[in-house]
Amino acid sequence: MGDRPSTTTRTEPRLPGSPFRDPGSALVVQPGEITAGRARGRSPLRREGPAKLTGEAKYTDDLVFPGAWYGATIRSTEAHARLVAIDIDRSDDGFDWSQVVVVTAADIPGENVVSLISDDQPVLVPVGGEIQHHAEPLVLLAASSRAALREAKRRIRPRTEPLPPVFDPLTSEHVFAHYEIGSGDLDAAFATADLVLEGTYRVGHQEQLYIENNAMIAVPRDDGGVAVHGSLQCPYYIHKALKRALTLSDVQAQVIQAETGGGFGGKEEYPSIIAIHAALLARKIGKPVRMIYDRHEDIAATTKRHPAVVTHRTAARRDGTLIAQDIEVVMDGGAYCTLTPVVLSRGALHAGGPYRCPNVRIRARATRTNTPPNGAFRGFGAPQTEFAAEIQLNRIAEALGISPLDIRRRNIYRVGDTTPTGQVLRDSVAAEEVLERAAEASELERTRDRTATARTARGAAGAGRERDTPLTTGSARTASGIGLALAWHGAGFTGSGEVKLASVASIELTREGAIRVLTASTEMGQGTKTIFPQLVADALGVPYEAVEIAPQDTAFVPDSGPTVASRTAMVVGGLLLKGAARLRETVEAATGAPFAESYAPWARASGPLRIDQRFEPYPGIAFDDETYRGDAYPAFGWASCVAEVDVDLDTGDVTVRDVVAVDDVGAVIHPVLAEGQVEGGTLQAIGYATIEEIKLRDGRYLNDRLATYLIPTSLDAPRITAILVEAPFGGAPHGAKGVGELPMDVGAPAVVAAIHDATGVWIHDLPATPERILAALGVTPPRRDEPPPPEPGATDAAVAAPIDAGTDPRPDAPTDPLPLRAPTDRDAS
């Protein structure tokens, strides 16, 4: 793409004096440019940056508790079995059992339940109970030394009787959740359509791969309770789970976040299990217990992104207008419910993509399989369904001979349009802005012309090539392509989630004149500890350095809700701004002078003062959780991505060279941090698209270490240009929406679209591995007799293909085992 001319300029000068931009204008913040003006929109240095950069920041495993014992978990090695007994070999061979403690389900004082949405997941499988997945916790033990722990572990053996496992979500009858969303008359629309196109898309598991493994240290409290220090995103999820499993009071269930080395959703719900395990051991021996996972255990046992099968049947007019979408979503929840109903809900609500369509039916279900439970991961269901929506739309564009850009221009949501839940989009709708910025900054159309001519010169696959003749490309064995994707992402919790949470955030003016922010929102790299002081300082008119932020310790901070759904800046940040305004009014009313000049002496005289700000529903926003009608989200974030790739036509290897990522975040609080979210999220999405694949056999992950589960290195990463757009959200004082999950929704479809632009083939299954690309190109020898390839753009017969044949781009093309195929893959070759 060369050095692109700087085509994106800042269009609107800041309104003099007002911290808020003119709400109507969508303002593009140049990459790396620090907007002028007040603290807001500036990039103060990361508050805990110096401690992290000098190695002094204390992550859980860095904490030292003298006399602590080491904990371990004995896990199931079968996917589905009955736990008949736990045999402990206490034969007297000189092993000192006094240095070991063993905990089983019988030792749980409270309920043997990991409290979340439904009570189906036990803390430990009880003897006589059913093991539901590989690596399920059965027995806990702790020992004074790692050597004693290893020896004890060898002497404890669960006895089990195998039960028949279920691995295929399509045929599993145990349904965790199901939704139907829809409007209009599909049959009429399909009858009058110029084109009907079907397609089935599969996305596999993805591991969050935070570089710091899960870790918890439980320390007994004098009052019989426990203080749990750990790597976590949601202190009050853990607090609630501890209280229930150990029958503790609020005070007795203290949760303290240690510095956390990445979460990405992977530390939203699983930490509750580890905390309970560590607490059970600590209470039994009256000593601290360190439960530190290694990488192998972390990948083998903890949650993954939900795999999904998404089937589209779309009706369109010749000019590209979408007139009907019939979509079916099936997600694999794994063995227990965890957060699956909420992931499925968000996936279903986003399944149509950011496009207006009068007749829509979305049917979604999540089923149980005997595999480790899946859970929260950045995007939370939207990346799965929006990958399918974007590839389906690109295929429709190809079939109608319309460019990917033009078909989006024709169908994108604009102010006043209605979504499938009947929500009228009134505020902060920036689909067009992000789309045009991305096309402009990436020189999309000009590059598409170049790649198209190169492709025709190569006689590339797709149009009328002979079976199995390698691409005749003469010297050029590398094909280049450019791909576009667009997405929307509901800001904050789905439906009435935020109303039910009723989060509280507080600001305290201490007697000594310290201004302290008190929330449960955790820092895990995204910048909470920087933007909260920044927002409060801006609202109070004091310098950034004058505002402190208290550690996330449930003994001191209110429940401001979990650190998830990209809600921290929008919802909790909004509460802090309102609280700061009340604090300022109170002090200025009492002193008659500006807050900045009078708060310190006032505090010494008549402080301290604490303001608790509770969430109030956004005016005019209502959602019916039963009928799934109404405003699913108070506002949506909008994202677009253009990716350029080179595909090696001999090996099928994909190099993602260059990416332009444009994200509407409502209002940019801290440009450097916001860009960091776009860049990091984009690379995570590129990994999801290209190299991150989990394969299973008999319900067990085959690649359960970093040597076999690959994530992008600095050499895999493309040049990423992050462009931030501001379409302020009227419901929040600062106009800010979420940013963390937006880039995750668009990276993968953009890369797969670019692979098609380079090679002419559509990859329907993520990740687009070299094997899948070569199979789709028909370069790998066929493994069984093949029906003739379907005509381009014709109805994709994949929908009818039986599951073991899989739904390949060409039903006859062999691809490696699909993520959702029964793990006991019969090796076809």
Place this chain on the structure above:
Amino acid sequence: MTYRFLVNAEPVEVDVPGMRRLLDVLREDLGLTGTKEGCGEGECGACSVILDGDVVDACLVPVCQVDGRLVRTVEGLAPRPPVATSAAVADGVSGPAPAAADARPLDELQQAFLETGGAQCGICTPGMLMAARAYLDDGGTRDEDAIREAIAGNLCRCTGYTKIVEAIARVARAGA
């Protein structure tokens, strides 16, 4: 066995089994918890330290191989290396220790990471800094491909590497 070597230019002596990982010696015997474990298999680079000028994974180096040599860790980068406390007892239990902005001394590489946003969650940062330091000490230039090669063994899941490369290039430009 007793092993004597230098850590951040300070002589240390430990009496441990020879095959004990340098990573465990640094973290548990010397209380230098700045070096992190991400995988224990030499894949992620979070435990990178500099051994006689070369970047190595401390999880793959038995302490017997370090006898008489010089080890540099993240704690040694700042101009006035903080004293290695034998066992850093957890603070923070006694009431909220608010994280106010602090004026910790930083070297130009750490300062560049701070200004560009090269550190987000920070768990990969110590290892990343050591790989970058070794690259710069060997005369590494601001060429982006060379920088990406130098940190190819250090996995980061938060940043997408863009601002890390920018920070290292900034220091290389300044002719550190």
